[in-house]
Amino acid sequence: MAKLRFIREIPQNVQGLIPLVDTGIVPVSHHCAVFPGFCDVHVHFREPGFSYKETIASGCAAAARGGYTAVCTMPNLNPVPDSPERLAVQEALIAAQACIHVYPYGAITVGEQGETLAELEALAPRVVAFSDDGHGVQRDEMMRAAMLEAKRLSKLIVAHCEDNRLLRGGYIHDGVYARAHNHRGICSESEWGQIRRDLELVRETGCGYHVCHISTKESVALIRAAKAEGLDVSCETGPHYLVLDENDLQEDGRFKMNPPLRSREDREALLAGVLDGTIDCIATDHAPHSAAEKAKGLAGSAFGIVGLETAFPVLYTRLVRPGLLSLDRLMELLVYHPRKRFSIPLGNDYSIWDLDAEYSVDPAEFLSLGRATPFAGWRVFGKCLATVCGGKLVYQAEGQRHKAPPRPVCPEA
Numbered sequence: 448m449a450k451l452r453f454i455r456e457i458p459q460n461v462q463g464l465i466p467l468v469d470t471g472i473v474p475v476s477h478h479c480a481v482f483p484g485f486c487d488v489h490v491h492f493r494e495p496g497f498s499y500k501e502t503i504a505s506g507c508a509a510a511a512r513g514g515y516t517a518v519c520t521m522p523n524l525n526p527v528p529d530s531p532e533r534l535a536v537q538e539a540l541i542a543a544q545a546c547i548h549v550y551p552y553g554a555i556t557v558g559e560q561g562e563t564l565a566e567l568e569a570l571a572p573r574v575v576a577f578s579d580d581g582h583g584v585q586r587d588e589m590m591r592a593a594m595l596e597a598k599r600l601s602k603l604i605v606a607h608c609e610d611n612r613l614l615r616g617g618y619i620h621d622g623v624y625a626r627a628h629n630h631r632g633i634c635s636e637s638e639w640g641q642i643r644r645d646l647e648l649v650r651e652t653g654c655g656y657h658v659c660h661i662s663t664k665e666s667v668a669l670i671r672a673a674k675a676e677g678l679d680v681s682c683e684t685g686p687h688y689l690v691l692d693e694n695d696l697q698e699d700g701r702f703k704m705n706p707p708l709r710s711r712e713d714r715e716a717l718l719a720g721v722l723d724g725t726i727d728c729i730a731t732d733h734a735p736h737s738a739a740e741k742a743k744g745l746a747g748s749a750f751g752i753v754g755l756e757t758a759f760p761v762l763y764t765r766l767v768r769p770g771l772l773s774l775d776r777l778m779e780l781l782v783y784h785p786r787k788r789f790s791i792p793l794g795n796d797y798s799i800w801d802l803d804a805e806y807s808v809d810p811a812e813f814l815s816l817g818r819a820t821p822f823a824g825w826r827v828f829g830k831c832l833a834t835v836c837g838g839k840l841v842y843q844a845e846g847q848r849h850k851a852p853p854r855p856v857c858p859e860a
């Protein structure tokens with residue numbers, strides 16, 4: 448029987464879990480852990496509109512395989528959920544297909560076009576927060592109006608910060624790799640300049656504000672200062688920004704995402720931000736595309752990589768095992784902080800991991816329809832054996848002999 452460890456408020460009644468660990472596929476010398484259900488506040492499940500990239504069902508399956516029991520889906524869909532009627536299209540798909548908790552975002556502006564405010568008041572009771580993810584809100588006046596309305600509705604504005612005036616056709620970081628290989632670069636200011644603008648508006652409006660996928664050292668410094676000042680601000684970064692930088696780039700679409708992998712100094716500043724509490728959450732920005740869309744190199748491929756099935760193994764292998772980050776702190780970033788900030792309850796949701804299982808990341812095994820990941824071929828530790836959401840078994844690793852779902856082991860929160 449492998450050793451089983453519980454993290455914080457996870458179930459005390461071990462009885463229901465022993466059969467899942469004691470299945471004969473986990474060597475007795477291995478350490479297993481039971482984690483509370485991870486929560487990713489930034490995923491793209493592509494429905495309605497782009498089912499060839501991902502469906503609600505395939506996205507949920509990938510999430511469950513990664514230990515996630517709650518995700519928030521970004522609104523760059525077709526139709527964009529900018530009114531109750533258009534949101535209803537997505538809600539019907541979620542009701543029919545989701546095996547974990549899926550919380551949709553509402554758009555900030557109509558069609559995410561940045562010109563007219565979406566129906567925030569009508570959407571508010573049915574969405575987790577408001578975002579125009581995929582685009583920055585370019586006009587100061589529009590962001591001010593959105594913040595005032597979100598504040599009135601007690602909702603967060605969740606900002607993809609990107610100043611279009613500074614993009615100049617760039618698609619990877621404007622740094623040493625871009626210069627050496629003759630690529631067009633995206634400067635860091637395109638991100639932090641808009642964060643700085645938004646922080647001014649937060650100071651003025653008092654709106655709760657969360658920044659998506661921060662990637663630059665300047666962003667970390669701005670948010671650290673805003674928190675010190677007492678502004679109602681939080682932020683996330685992605686696993687890839689913590690363990691990769693421009694020095695890892697290859698001429699392959701699976702290294703292309705927005706924002707891009709930045710410099711080594713940026714990566715180190717992000718890790719420092721994780722350690723000192725400036726960065727609240729790790730979110731994957733799981734952004735699946737078809738193989739054809741990702742087969743056109745750095746210049747021609749679509750922006751975005753998948754992340755739900757590799758987040759924990761990569762972070763555990765690269766940050767926890769070497770002693771850079773504690774497992775407890777990682778749980779704050781993957782579970783407790785996102786759930787608290789976005790008011791997402793933790794019910795009878797947990798996953799069971801063999802922490803000593805070592806294997807190579809093989810995108811062919813992904814349950815996501817998207818296969819583009821910079822972690823393909825990486826040797827990692829940590830294999831999810833099973834995931835339970837709302838007391839129901841929603842994922843079980845192949846080779847697990849037990850058919851029956853584990854008994855509920857902690858009372859509903």
Ligand SMILES: [Zn+2]
Pocket residue numbers: 580581582607659660705
């Ligand atoms: Zn984004």
